[in-house]
Amino acid sequence: MTRVLVVEDDPRIAADVQRALAHAGYVVEVTGDGENAWFRGDTEDYAAIVLDLGLPRMDGLAILKRWRSSDRRTPVLILTARGSWAERVDGIDAGADDYLVKPFRMEELLARLRAIIRRSAGHASSMITAGEVTVDERHKQVSVRGVPVTLSPLEYRLLVYLLLHRGRVVSQQELAEHTYGPDEDHDSNALEVLIGRVRRKLGTPLIETRRGFGYFIPERTA
Amino acid sequence: MTRVLVVEDDPRIAADVQRALAHAGYVVEVTGDGENAWFRGDTEDYAAIVLDLGLPRMDGLAILKRWRSSDRRTPVLILTARGSWAERVDGIDAGADDYLVKPFRMEELLARLRAIIRRSAGHASSMITAGEVTVDERHKQVSVRGVPVTLSPLEYRLLVYLLLHRGRVVSQQELAEHTYGPDEDHDSNALEVLIGRVRRKLGTPLIETRRGFGYFIPERTA
DNA sequence: TGACCCATGTCAGCGACATGTCAGGCCCTC
């Protein structure tokens, strides 16, 4: 099963692409909204993302940069109306894996998509491990020393984000943004409570507190 | 000797397909007339049938349904100009074994034809099993511990999708998209009701709920 | 045509769980 996210606000193109991809055997999800796209790309697990530049609400390049800066390495294929060289460079710089100018032939989209998925196949693993804790993205399940632990959606998202950024201190604000979504006000201590619950469920010291800076999961745990 | 019937009224396409199939070693018969196609499919014995929708005199889907309702199980590959999801679903529901959108590459037609012929040769590749539940995709039949269970079309589609993706958590949104088709409004709890009905009919715990994540069928069931 | 049947959607209520809020306590830091 191969899931692909299509981010495109023109409904006609979106429908065409969706049909072609579905027919090629992908499981396709479509969104035309930038915020939504960013959030899904950040929290869900896709084999690849087809990203239109020029979206309402949030620019495609901005979304891509945010994914990359938070370490989501899902391969991204950019679509753009204009084919200017500068824009192409911007896209590649922002971390796109390939680039396609509209209008394009559907076969070409399919070919390029296959290519970037194949290329990325060597990297992606859906298991994340740190210390005694293992996260299985396919099952959305966490285990400690092999024993399954049930986390709620928010707890899960928080833990995965910290794990993806292990070896680095993650500030409360950053963590909140990636757990709850963007532009959520947070003056409360909900995040601290959440951290506490995750710690208790894991039952093993994993998430460290860096007083005044944020939270931290060590890179190598013996 | 492998006979294939091609039902296609566009003479150019018909000629192309005939040439390609003949070249691939099939014995090819062509007709562009719906009545005639139905009659031959009903009385002759083909390894497979390539069926264009949108024929004069008798609609392709209607032909297919008549064959199926009189128990002709010859594998059918549908051709259609439009690739709408609804149409695809209709085709599959009517008993088509596969589906191809025009324009298509001849290699793809050949590959899919080989696939449905091989599948129909009696191999179990169209059987899905998980735990005590078995689904025979060819005959669209579900049984639990060998006892047949009757599912409605929607229930069946939902179950098959979950089974095809067993070992992975499938979100409600994804499941709804593949059960009802894309761009359907989804504010109701119809999907939950459907899940409930499938569970009751199966009578055995198979579909697990991952609260907040989606539904899940385990990969290996003892 | 009318009487039924089946598939499906809708709704309301329930129970369980998820999450936010708050208050008090701990502990590090200066």
Added chain:
DNA sequence: GAGGGCCTGACATGTCGCTGACATGGGTCA
């Protein structure tokens, strides 16, 4: 040792998913 950052338990509220009952609507058969 005072203050602020962080933790934790208890509680309140919200949300999710399940279920039974009913409504609807398309098909079928006499």
